[in-house]
Amino acid sequence: MTLTVQDLHFSYGSAPILRGLGTGELARGSLAALVGPNGSGKSTLFRCVAGLLRAKSGSVRLDGHDLAALSTRERARKVFYLSQDTEARVALSVFDVILLARKSLHRGFALAASVDDVRAVEAVIVELGLEAFASRDIGTLSGGQRQLAAIGQALVREPDALLLDEPTSALDVRRQLDVMATIRAATRRRGIVTMVAIHDLSLAARFADHILVMNQGRIAQSGEPHEVLAHPAVSETYAVGVHLERSARGTLLVEPYIQVH
Ligand SMILES: Nc1ncnc2c1ncn2[C@@H]1O[C@H](COP(=O)(O)OP(=O)(O)OP(=O)(O)O)[C@@H](O)[C@H]1O
Numbered sequence: 337m338t339l340t341v342q343d344l345h346f347s348y349g350s351a352p353i354l355r356g357l358g359t360g361e362l363a364r365g366s367l368a369a370l371v372g373p374n375g376s377g378k379s380t381l382f383r384c385v386a387g388l389l390r391a392k393s394g395s396v397r398l399d400g401h402d403l404a405a406l407s408t409r410e411r412a413r414k415v416f417y418l419s420q421d422t423e424a425r426v427a428l429s430v431f432d433v434i435l436l437a438r439k440s441l442h443r444g445f446a447l448a449a450s451v452d453d454v455r456a457v458e459a460v461i462v463e464l465g466l467e468a469f470a471s472r473d474i475g476t477l478s479g480g481q482r483q484l485a486a487i488g489q490a491l492v493r494e495p496d497a498l499l500l501d502e503p504t505s506a507l508d509v510r511r512q513l514d515v516m517a518t519i520r521a522a523t524r525r526r527g528i529v530t531m532v533a534i535h536d537l538s539l540a541a542r543f544a545d546h547i548l549v550m551n552q553g554r555i556a557q558s559g560e561p562h563e564v565l566a567h568p569a570v571s572e573t574y575a576v577g578v579h580l581e582r583s584a585r586g587t588l589l590v591e592p593y594i595q596v597h
Contacts, residue, residue, distance in 0.1 A: 337364040337399050339385075339497050339529040344394035346377075346384050353377045354384065354391065355553035362529045362546070364496075367520050369540035369561075370533045372550030373574060378533040379420070381550070382499040385531075386417035398496055398529075413441065416495035418486055420502050430477070430485045431470045434460060437489035460492045463525075464518055480511030484518065491522055498523070498530045504539060512536070516543040537578075537590040541565060549573055562588055 338361040346354040354377055362368050370378050383389040385396050387408055396403045403411050426433070438453045461470050464484050469477060474485060483503055490498055500519065504512040516532075520543050523530040531548075534540050540547050541561040548558040549570055557569035562580070564570065565588070570578050579591040 337527070338362055338397075339531075340395075340397045341381070341385060342395045342397070344381070344384060344396070345392040346380060346389060347392060348380075353380045353553055354394075357381060357394070357550075357554050359548060359555060360558055362531070364527045364529055365524050366529065366545040367523050367543060368529075368531045368546045368548055369544035370531055370548050370550060371535065371537060371540055376550045376573075377553050378550055379501055382417050382501055382531070382533065385497070386415045386499060387411040388417065413493065414495060415497045415499065416490045416493055417499045418490050418501060418503070420505065427473055427475065429471050430466055430474055430481075430488070431457060431461065433474050433485060434488045434492050438492045441493055456492055456494075460488045463491070463522060464488050479506040480508070480515065483507065483511075483515055487515070487519065487522075491526070494526075496528055498528055500530065500532045502533055502535065504534065504536065512539060519543075537565065537570075537592065538588070541588040541590055565590055 340361050341357060341359040344354045344357040370381070372378055380389065384391045387403065398414055403414065434457045435449055435453065438456055439449055461467055464487060466484055466488060469481055474482065477485065487503065503519065504515055507515060516539060519530060519532065532544070544561060546558060547561050547564040549556045549564060551573040556573055557564050557567045565578060565580055574592065576592040577595045579593060581589045581591070583589050
């Protein structure tokens, strides 16, 4: 039970962005961190996997089935892409926006939510610890709370694969830990495949089962965090030195530094 991207090619006009990108098999219940420099194509990869952009060639397989064979609607049900921008200006409560996300699964325009829909929304709110915010207007929440509400909108649609674009970028240290731990727990509990694009290598090392390093449209290195981060491909990709150390608590700490020649 896996998500597998193989030999993906994509260009914006004549500019190639993905150049034969392959992820290997990403297992259900596991969290993969996608790291790489600004502009290396992480969001583009996510959009291609979710079917929002059409790759020139290559395949995306979920549990062995090529997602290209599905309609846009069917594909959107299976793969949820949460973009970087979760700003919300609507005057709706957290409960309402999660319920709307749930109702978007149904065909047509149904005003009434079923009992199942409401139960699913309630379950997600509890799973993400959003009970205290459920009736608050989404526009009045802090960045971290809004990030969790957006993840709630993703989970309530019960996708098989979840692609999160920099879900911790606007968060303080406590909320970064909260959000990553919540994402990892939901991934395990639901048996989904989650990919998180993230710039913080220490945070990636701490929470991800695998790290994939993106460089110039390909995955330069992938595998378990301590192996990947010790590989020269990381230094080459970012043009930095990388010092790794275990803290007294056993956490892998990553210190990038600029090399003086
Ligand atoms: N709609 C577009 N049209 C043309 N070029 C684009 C478009 N969107 C992105 N690009 C270019 O594609 C490349 C990859 O962008 P992408 O957003 O996928 O990178 P990223 O790794 O997610 O970057 P970041 O870490 O800064 O978010 C960049 O050079 C970007 O300028």
